[in-house]
Each structure stands twice: as structure tokens, then as C-alpha cells.
Amino acid sequence: MxxxxxxxxxxxxxxEDYWHPAERGELLPTVLAGDVPDLDEITGMPYREIYEYLDAHYETTVSEAEFVDLYDETAAKIYRERVExxxxxxxxxxxxxxxxxxxxxxxxxxxxxxxxxxxxxxxxxxxxxxxxxxxxxxxxxxxxxxxxxxxxxxxxxxxxxxxxxxxxxxxxxxxxxxxxxxxxxxxxxxxxxxxxxxxxxxxxxxxxxxxxxxx
The missing domain is CATH 3.40.50.1000 (HAD superfamily/HAD-like)
Structure with missing residues (x-):
């Protein structure tokens, strides 16, 4: 090696123990109308590319800047307070x-x-x-x-x-x-x-x- x-x-x-519930329960329903993706479609991708992917394949309801702000706010809580x-x-x-x-x-x-x-x-x-x-x-x-x-x-x-x-x-x-x-x-x-x-x-x-x- x-x-x-x-x-x-x-x-x-x-x-991911915290991202997945946040994405299923709050983030994706907030930024999309209608269907939401299976999380394996987007997990591991850079979050700005996640927005591009969602905008191309699903019906987005927020701008990229709003999407980024939502993810940044969630990230601060997850990484500073919850992860092990x-x-x-x-x-x-x-x-x-x-x-x-x-x-x-x-x-x-x-x-x-x-x-x-x-x-x-x-x-x-x-x-x-x-x-x-x-x-x-x-x-x-x-x-x-x-x-x-x-x-x-x-x-x-x-x-x-x-x-x-x-x-x-x-x-x-x-x-x-x-x-x-x-x-x-x-x-x-x-x-x-x-x-x-x-x-x-x-x-x-x-x-x-x-x-x-x-x-």
C-alpha cells in the first residue's frame, strides 16, 4: 500500500446517520415538488452537483443559492454537534x-x-x-x-x-x-x-x- x-x-x-433522515424528512421535500430521489442517487456527490442533478431530473422549487444555504445550515449542526x-x-x-x-x-x-x-x-x-x-x-x-x-x-x-x-x-x-x-x-x-x-x-x-x- x-x-x-x-x-x-x-x-x-x-x-450519514444524520444526513439521510434530514434529506428524507426535510431537505428534499423542501427543495423538490413531487417525486424525490433514492438517496443512493445523490449520496457521495458534491452538494452543488446534487442541485444540478436534482434540477435536471426532478422538479426543484428553490434556487441553487437557497439550496446551498439549507445544506450549509444542516451541515453546521451535524458536524459540530452530532457526529462521532x-x-x-x-x-x-x-x-x-x-x-x-x-x-x-x-x-x-x-x-x-x-x-x-x-x-x-x-x-x-x-x-x-x-x-x-x-x-x-x-x-x-x-x-x-x-x-x-x-x-x-x-x-x-x-x-x-x-x-x-x-x-x-x-x-x-x-x-x-x-x-x-x-x-x-x-x-x-x-x-x-x-x-x-x-x-x-x-x-x-x-x-x-x-x-x-x-x-
Whole structure:
């Protein structure tokens, strides 16, 4: 392994446990008239691209600026007050340091949201990369993962990416990385077929990553 890359939402922090109810119960009914998408359609995408997707495929009732404000307000509450850190993350981070493997945080979330998480838990990474900082489309396209490998100076084929969404796992797979899927309650039905292996719960994920770091 030349680099270990973590998605943020639903992996490093359990934010999808809060985003999904908020989107189903409040956000999507507020911004759309009529049908709302299955959450797997949009989970893992940058939120500005979510608006573009909704505007193209559904009936939006608010402007992009209003949509962004609603998501930003919800994000501040979720990341500052509610989320918890992935169990066992510290063990994996220390094992990576001991093996000389850089660890990156690669997220569709904007830098402000990522900053909430970094500050709240005092986290440091060798690379923190938001899709806002990468030219080109977001997940499920591979651009952000290709950029992460380039900035770390490693071959994408030598990277392991940890993802919990269909869009995220497709992005890492299309970049040519080994993809470890993380399966918990919030994504119990999510299509993770692009992953090389899928781990059920934090204990299994921890053991999978520690084993790969020890190889």
C-alpha cells in the first residue's frame, strides 16, 4: 500500500446517520415538488452537483443559492454537534504512520464542512482534499481520487480507498484504486459492487485495514 485514502461522510464520521433522515424528512421535500430521489442517487456527490442533478431530473422549487444555504445550515449542526468518529480509526492511523503510509481524507464535502470535523476531533492527515479544490466533476467520476494520488506522488494502483457510497466507490474504482467498502445500517442496501472487498462494521474494517498495512 502506497497510500490509504478515506472518504469522510459515513466513514471517518457517522454523518450519514444524520444526513439521510434530514434529506428524507426535510431537505428534499423542501427543495423538490413531487417525486424525490433514492438517496443512493445523490449520496457521495458534491452538494452543488446534487442541485444540478436534482434540477435536471426532478422538479426543484428553490434556487441553487437557497439550496446551498439549507445544506450549509444542516451541515453546521451535524458536524459540530452530532457526529462521532469511526471506532478504531486511531489504531489504523497509528499503524499507517508506523508503516510510513500516508493517509488522506478525500471528500465531496466542501472545505468548511471538512474543517468542522478536523477541528472537533483534532484530526490530522497527510492530505485533505475537497472536491471544491479539484477541477472537473465530482464522484462518481475519478477526478478527485486521481488528484489525491498525484498530490501524494503515488500511483493510483498502489492506493487503498475506503468508501461507503455507490458514487464514491465507483470514483475510486475508476481511478484504478483498490476499494474497501464500509457497510453499516445507513447503507445496508447500497450497491457496493465496485468495491474489491466489503467490511461489515467498524471492527471488520479495522482488521481489514490493519491486515493490509501489515502486509
Amino acid at each position: 502506497d497510500a490509504l485514502l478515506f472518504d469522510m461522510d459515513g466513514v471517518v464520521v457517522d454523518s 468518529l469511526l471506532a478504531g480509526f486511531g489504531d489504523v492511523r497509528e499503524a499507517a504512520r508506523g508503516s510510513g503510509v500516508p493517509v488522506g481524507l478525500v471528500s465531496s464535502s466542501p472545505p468548511t464542512w471538512m474543517g468542522y470535523v478536523l477541528d472537533r476531533f483534532g484530526l490530522t492527515f497527510d492530505l485533505v482534499l475537497s472536491n471544491d479544490e479539484v477541477p472537473g466533476p465530482g464522484k462518481p467520476e475519478p477526478d478527485i481520487y486521481e488528484a489525491a494520488a498525484d498530490r501524494l506522488g503515488v500511483d493510483p494502483a498502489g492506493c487503498v480507498a475506503v468508501e461507503d457510497s455507490r458514487n464514491g466507490s465507483l470514483a475510486a474504482d475508476r481511478a484504478g484504486m483498490v476499494v474497501v467498502g464500509y457497510r453499516v445500517e445507513h447503507n445496508a442496501e447500497t450497491d457496493l459492487s465496485a468495491c474489491d472487498v466489503v467490511c461489515a462494521g467498524s471492527d471488520e474494517l479495522r482488521e481489514e485495514l490493519l491486515g493490509r498495512l501489515a502486509d
